[in-house]
Amino acid sequence: MNHAPDTLLLIAPGCPHCQSVLASLTELVKKGDIGQLKVINIAVHPEAAQEVGTRSVPWLRIGNYELAGNYTPGEISDWVKKAAKDESSRDYIRELLEQQQMDQAIAYLKQHPDQLSALLDLMQREDNSLGVSFGVSAIFEDFAGSPALQKLVPQLGELTRSDKANIRGDAAYYLGLSATPAARNWLKPLLADPNKDVREIAAEALESLPS
Numbered sequence: 001m002n003h004a005p006d007t008l009l010l011i012a013p014g015c016p017h018c019q020s021v022l023a024s025l026t027e028l029v030k031k032g033d034i035g036q037l038k039v040i041n042i043a044v045h046p047e048a049a050q051e052v053g054t055r056s057v058p059w060l061r062i063g064n065y066e067l068a069g070n071y072t073p074g075e076i077s078d079w080v081k082k083a084a085k086d087e088s089s090r091d092y093i094r095e096l097l098e099q100q101q102m103d104q105a106i107a108y109l110k111q112h113p114d115q116l117s118a119l120l121d122l123m124q125r126e127d128n129s130l131g132v133s134f135g136v137s138a139i140f141e142d143f144a145g146s147p148a149l150q151k152l153v154p155q156l157g158e159l160t161r162s163d164k165a166n167i168r169g170d171a172a173y174y175l176g177l178s179a180t181p182a183a184r185n186w187l188k189p190l191l192a193d194p195n196k197d198v199r200e201i202a203a204e205a206l207e208s209l210p211s
Contacts, residue, residue: 003035003084004032004033004034004035004084005034005035005062005063005080005083005084006034006035006036006037006038006063007025007034007036007037007038007060007061007062007063007080008037008038008039008040008052008060008061009021009022009025009037009038009039009040009058009059009060010039010040010042010048010049010052010054010057010058010059010060011039011040011041011042011057011058012041012042012043012057013041013043015057015058016070017058017069017070018057018058020070020073021058021060021070021071021076022039022058023073024071024072024073024076024077025037025060025076027073028076028077028080033077033080033081033084034062034080042057052066053104054068056068056069058070060076062076062079062080062083063083063084064083064108064112065079065082065083065092066104066108067079067095068099068101069099089108089112089115089118090118090121090122092108093105093108093109093115093118093119093122093139094122094128094132096108096135097131097132097135097136098129098131098132100131102135102138102139105135105139106139106142109139109143109148113143113146113147113148114148116139116143116148116149116151116152117152117155119136119139119140120152120155120156120159122136123136123159123167123170123171124159124162124167137170137173140173140174140177141177143177144177144178144179145177145178145179149174149177149178150178150179150180150182152174152178153175153178153180153182153183153186156171156174156175156178156183156186157171157175157183157185157186159171160172160175160186160187160189160190165193165194165195165197165198168190168193168195168198169195169197169198169201171186172187172190172198172201172202172205173201173205175187175205176201176204176205176206176208176209178209179208179209179210180209180210181209181210181211183205183209184206184209187202187205187206187209188202188206190202191203191206
């Protein structure tokens with residue numbers, strides 16, 4: 001269901017990009033794509049920046065998505081559309097990892113643990129930067145043993161059948177992080193995997209799991 005998301009924008013005097021971001025958001029309010037726009041000058045209200053945990057502006061929250069930095073009118077419009085559909089966790093997490101905002105990505109997933117499955121799509125993309133690839137791994141490690149990760153065991157298990165060795169290896173590693181015996185049945189076949197690295201990862205994962 002689409003809805004016009006509310007938006008919060010933090011600005012400051014001397015910010016070189018705040019005016020253009022504000023102009024873009026104001027235009028989207030006029031078009032009805034944004035339901036409400038709240039603008040706060042953090043020079044006057046520094047507590048607003050403290051509350052959201054940012055030191056840089058422009059900073060904006062569009063629906064559930066928090067973004068920092070200079071975004072073009074087209075990029076802002078795209079994020080508004082994504083927020084309206086509330087279906088773009090994968091793109092949002094990837095954006096955060098591209099911007100090296102690991103803590104924010106983890107915080108978002110802690111608030112929305114059902115969105116951890118978005119990482120399954122990200123881990124299979126071949127065009128990821130190193131930052132995104134490392135970020136996906138770091139997030140899974142942060143969720144080690146959590147119910148959210150354990151819920152993904154069947155889907156990770158299916159990825160152990162991928163025709164790509166790196167995907168099989170990653171899936172085996174994340175299954176080991178799940179800390180649930182349910183992952184063992186997916187890992188055992190990988191002990192005979194044609195790829196040596198996959199075999200080693202699977203063996204280590206099995207050792208880490210409870211019986």
